[in-house]
Amino acid sequence: MEVTTAFGNEDAAAMVAELRRNFASGKTRSYEWRVTQLKKIVKMVEERESEIVDALRSDLNKPAFESVVYEISMLKSSCKVALKELKQWMKPQKVKTTIVAFPSSAEIVAEPLGVVLVISAWNYPILLSLDPVVGAIAAGNAVVLKPSEIAPATSSLLAKYVKEYLDNSAVRVVEGAVPETSALLEQKWDKIFYTGNGRVARVVMSAAAKYLTPVVLELGGKSPVIVDPDVNLKISVRRIIAGKWGCNNGQACISPDYIVTTKEFAPKLVDTLKRELERFYGSDPLQSNDLSRIVNSNHFDRLERLLDEDKVAGKIVHGGQRDKAQLKIAPTLLRDVPLDSLMMTEEIFGPLLPIITVDKLEDSYEIIMSRAKPLAAYLFTNRKDMKNQFVKTVSAGGLVINDSAIHLTVHGLPFGGVEESGTGSYHGKFSFDAFSHKKAVLYRSFMGDAFVRYPPYTHGKMRL
Ligand code: NAD
Secondary structure (H helix, E strand, O other), X not given: OOOOOOOOHHHXXXXXXXXXXXXXXXXXXXXXXXXXXXXXXXXXXXXXXXXXXXXXXXXXXXXHHHHHHHXXXXXXXXXXXXXXXXHHHHOOEEEOOOOOOOOEEEEXXXXXXXXXXXXXXXXXXXXXXXXXXXXXXXXXXXXXXXXXXXXXXXXXXXXXXXXXXXXXXXXXXXXXXHHXXXXXXXXXXXXXXXXXXXXXXXXXXXHHHHOOOOEEEEOOOOEEEEEOOOOOHHHHHHHHHHHHOOOHHHOOOOOEEEEEEEOOOHHHHHHHHHHHHHHHHOOOHHHOOOOOOXXXXXXXXXXXXXXXXXXXXXXXXXXXXXXXXXXXXXXXXXXXXXXXXXXXHOOXXXXXXXXXXXXXXXXXXXXXXXOOOOOEEXXXXXXXXXXXXXXXXXXXXXXXXOOOXXXXXXXXXXXXXXXXXXXXXXXXXXXXXXXXXXXXXXXXXXXXXXXXXXXXXXXXXXXO
C-alpha cells in the first residue's frame, strides 16, 4: 500500500499556515459548514462501506460484522448525535452572576480552538480516526488527521475519501509514520488529540509543551475484570468473550486484560469460558473467520514474548495455538500467572486472558490498585454491596458492571482515561467540549456603579 513519505517540516508548516488562513476566514465557525461536513462523513462511510470493510479485512482480517457494527455504525451514530444536538451545544450557556457584579448577565460561549491535530491508532482505524474529527468539526475547527501507518489500507482509504468528500480547505489527512508525525508535531497546533500508547504520548506531550498546546491523550492499560461467584455465569462469560475476542481479538484499548476471581470459583469459570469459546469460534479457532488476526509481526512477537516467558510456562489452560505465517493466535486462557510476569505487568492487547485467583474477592482491589489506573474496569456480580464497593474503590477511565466494553456506546458518558490511561475525554458532547474553548463573558451595564470599589480605600469601605 502506498504511503506518502515526502512530507517534511516545510510541508507541514505550509499546510498549517494555509489552514490557519482558512480558519481565520470564519468559514468553519458557521453552523451550516459544520452540519454539511458531518453529513458528508455519514455519506462517505455509507457509500464506501464495502471498501472500508475490505480495507479493515486487509489490515486486520477484521470480521465484516465488527467493521460495520463497531467502526462504521458507531461513527455514524456519533455524527447523528452531533447533528441532532449541535444547535444546543453551540448556544451560549447563561450562568448566574454575583452581587458584586450587579447588575450584569453572564454566559459561557463555546468557541472553536482553531487548527487541531488528530493522531490515530491502528486497531479501530476508521472509528479512532474519524470520531475525534467529528468532535473537531462539530466544534468548528480546521483539522488535520494522521491515521496510523500500521493499518495502511485504511490509512490510504481515509486519505482518498476525506479528500473527495470533505472540505479540504479545512479538513486534511496526512499519511505517514514517525518522520511525518514528527514534522506535524513540530508545528503549533491549538489542540492535539492523540490515541495510542503511553510511550508515544510522552513524545506528543513534550512536543505540545513547546507551544503550551493542550492535549487529549487516549491511551490504554490493563483493564481488569472481577468475577464474583454470585453471578449469572453464562451471560457473564459471553459478555467477557464479546468484549475480549469479539473486539478485534483482544486488540482493543478497553479489552478485558485479566480476570480476578476466587480460587474456589475459578474452575467453574474456566470451564464455562472454554465451552462458550468453543461454541463461538469452533474447535480450531485459527480457522475461524470471526476473529481478527494480529496486526503485524512486531505485535505477534510481542505477544509470543508474553506467552513464552519462563514464569508463564505451564499456565495455559485453553488455546495457545499460533500461526506466525498467518499472524493468528487463538483465544488463550491462562491460570495463576505470576503477578510480576510480563503478562501481568504490561498491557496484553491481544487474545491472551490470564485468570488470577484470590482467597476473598475483596483481595482483587489490591491487585488492581497496585497497577497503573486502567482505561476500564469490569465487575460481574449480583451483589449490590459488591457493586457499591467496586464503584467506590476502583479508579479507572470507566467502569462497567455486568458487561464489558459496551460503555463506549453510551454518548452521555465521557470516554477517556485517568493518569497512565490518558487525559481528557470525548464522545457525544464531550467531543464538542474537547475541541472548544469555553469563553467566559460578562455583560455589565453602566447602572448601579458601586463607588465602594474605588480609592481612597477607607476602613469603613472594607467592612461594607
Ligand atoms: P500506533 O502504533 O498506531 O501509534 C499511534 C500513533 O502514533 C500512530 O499514528 C503513529 O504513527 C504515531 N507514532 C508512533 N510512533 C511515534 C513517534 N515516535 N512520534 C510520533 N508519533 C508516533 O498505535 P499503538 O500505540 O500501538 O496503539 C495501541 C495502544 O493504544 C494501546 O496501548 C491501546 O490501549 C491504546 N489505544 C487507546 C485507545 C483509546 O481510545 N483510549 C484506542 C486504541 C488504542
